[in-house]
Amino acid sequence: MLVLLLPLVISASFHLHVLIMVFLFATLAQAWNLLGGYAGQLSFGHSVFFGLGAYTTAVLLSRYGILPWIGAPAGAVLAAAVSLAIGTPTFRLRRHFFALATLALGEIVRITFLNWGYVGAAIGLYVPLQYRNQLAYLMWDSKRPYYYLALALLALAMTVGALVDRTRMGIYLKALNQDEEAARAIGIPTLRYKQWAMGISAALAALAGAVYAQYVLYIDPYNVLASRISLLVVVIALLGGRGTLWGPVLGSAFIILLSEYSRSALGHLGEGYDFILFGFLIMLVSLYEPRGLAGLLQRARPHPLPAIEGASDASSASAPRASGGLVLSVDAATKAFGGLMVLDHVNLAVRRGEILALIGPNGAGKSTLFDCITGFQRVDAGTVHLDGQDITRAAPHTVAHRGLVRTFQLIRVFPDLTVEENVLAAQPHAGESVWSALQRSSAEVQAQMTTVLRMVGLLAHRAVPASQLSYGQQKLLSFGMALMTNAEVVLLDEPAAGVNPRLIQDMVAYIKDANARGRTFVIIEHNIDVVNAVATRVYVMADGRILAEGTPEEIRRNPQVLEAYYGR
DSSP: OHHHHHHHHOOOHHHHHHHHHHHHHHHHHHHHIIIIIISOOOOSOHHHHHHHHHHHHHHHHHHHOOOHHHHHHHHHHHHHHHHHHHHHHHTTSOTHHHHHHHHHHHHHHHHHHHTOGGGTGGGOEEOOGGGTTBGGGTBOSSSHHHHHHHHHHHHHHHHHHHHHHTSHHHHHHHHHHHOHHHHHHTTOOHHHHHHHHHHHHHHHHHHHHHHHHHHHSEEOHHHHSOHHHHHHHHHHHHHHOTTSSSHHHHHHHHHHHHHHHHHHHHGGGOTTHHHHHHHHHHHHHHHHOTTOHHHHHHTTSOOOOOOSSOOSSOOOOOOOOOOOSEEEEEEEEEEEETTEEEEEEEEEEEETTOEEEEEOOTTSSHHHHHHHHHTSSOOSEEEEEETTEEOTTOOHHHHHHTTEEEOOSSOOOOTTSBHHHHHHHTSOOTTOOHHHHTSOOOHHHHHHHHHHHHHTTOGGGTTSBGGGSOHHHHHHHHHHHHHHTTOSEEEEESTTTTOOHHHHHHHHHHHHHHHHTTOEEEEEOSOHHHHHHHOSEEEEEETTEEEEEEOHHHHHHOHHHHHHHHOO
16 A cells, blocks of 8 residues: 555655656566476566567557557557567577577567667667657656556566466466476476477567656667677666566566665765675675575474384275276387397286386496376387377377376475375376466365375474475375375385485385275386385386296295396
8 A cells, every 4th residue: 555655745756757767667576476386487588579579569559659558568469479489489498598599589589679760770760759648648747647657567477477476376386396207207298398388488578668668768789689688688687586576576577676775775875886895795695595586485484304213103904905907008119229129029917906026236227217107208119008008109188188197216306395295296197288286275285285194294394395304205205195195006116225224114015005095006116025015016128129928926936036136
C-alpha cells in the first residue's frame, strides 16, 4: 500500500525517475530469474528481448500509428517466438556454453540493428510526441503515470514469479537446474519446461522494453540492445538472490538506488568515485552472503536439523511376490565406445513381480546396460521392450512415463530442494500439461508423498534440504522418489553401496515391502548378502556379456561364476 502512496508525497522528478527504473529493472530481472534462476539456464542475451519489445512498440507507433496497447503485446509475442527459435537448439548446450551462445546472440542482434535503416540504424528512433498525455498512447509529461505503469508491470512479473515459485512448476524448474539427467529419469520433460521458461521470460523482458521506450521516447541500439543491459540484469538477479521470488526486487532496489544516488552524491568529486563505492558494496554483499540479499533474510529463519540415523521403524519384511509374465526384455543389446565393447549381445528377461539381481565385477557393463534400457545411452544394436512396447529409442522421460524408472550409482537427488520437494518432483508426469504444472499438487498426490516418506522413514525430515541428509538417508530418498513415480519397474543401481549396516537392513525391508505391493525390481548390487536377501533370480555379467542366470543358490555353485570371481 505504501508504494502506491509514494508519488503523492514525492514531488521531485529525479526520485520518481529512480523508482521507475527500479521497477523496470526489477521486472527485467524477474523475467531473467525465471530462466536463469529457477531453470538454471544462464542467459547473457536478455537485452535482445528487451530491445525487441522497445523497437516493436516504437516502430508500430511511429510508422503506423498503432497503439502501444497493441504494440507491447506484439513485441512480447515476437520476443517469445525469437527466444524459442534460438533457444530450443541452444538448450543442447549446457551451462557456460549456453551462456556464451546467448552473449553472441546479443551482439549479432545489436550489430544488425545498428545497420538496419528501417528501425533507424545507429541514429535511433524517436517516439512521436504529438500523442503526449493520452492514456491510449502511454505517453505523459509527468513521471507519476509512468511510475504506476512501471509498478503495474512489476506486479505482473511478480504474479508470474509467484505462480512459478508456489506451484509444481517451480519444483520442476529447480530440479532440472540442479540435475537435469536426474529430472529426466523421474519423468520430467525438461526441454518442454525450459522452452516455457524462456518464452515467458522473453515476453516479460519485451514488455519492460516497451514501457521503457514509451518512457524515454527515444531508443537506439546502444540504449536497449547493449550487452551491458544483459550483464546488469544478471548482476541484479544474482545479488538479490536468483531462484527466489523477491530476490530480483531486492537486487534492483539495491543496485539502482545505489548506482543513481552514489552518482548523484559523488559525481562532483570526479569521474569514477561513484563506481568505486558501487563496486565495493557489491563485493561486500557477495562475499558475506553468496546467496544474495534474499539469503541474508533467510539466515534469520530457523532450519530443522536432520537426525544422523535413518528410519526408526523399518517396515517388516514381506515375502517376495510370485513372478508373473515378461515385463521387461533386452534382446541382443550391443554397445561400444570407440573400440571398447561394453555390451556384447546382452539378453535380459525380467518377469513381472520379481526382484532380479544383476551382479558382476566392476567394468562388466551393468550400469551401461541400465543407461541403455532407460534411454540415457543408445544401443548400437538390439532392442528393449517394456510390457511389449519398443522403448529402444525412447527418451528417458518417455521411458519413465511408460512405467520404468531408475536410480543412479552415484546419488542423484536435488540437494537444494527439501525432502518433500524431491518426492513431489517425482510425482507421475505422464499426460501432465504445462497448465497443470502451474498448479499445486493435488491432495491425492500430497497424501501419496506422505505415504512414501513414511514408508522410507523420512517423514520427520520432510522440510530438511536433501543436502543435509546423511549419505544413507539420501539413498533412501532416491528410492522413495522412484516409488513416487508409480512406475511398475524400478532399476536400482547399487542401493546398498556406502550405506551403514542399519540402513542396509532398512533398505532391504523397504524393497521387499514395495515388491509385495506390486513393484518389479532389477538391482545392481555388489553386496552379496543383500542379493541373497532380496533376489528371486540373479544374472551375472562379465566383460559385457551375460555369464550365467539362475537362483541365488544356483549362482553360488556355478563354475563359470566362480572362475570369473575367484579364478577357480
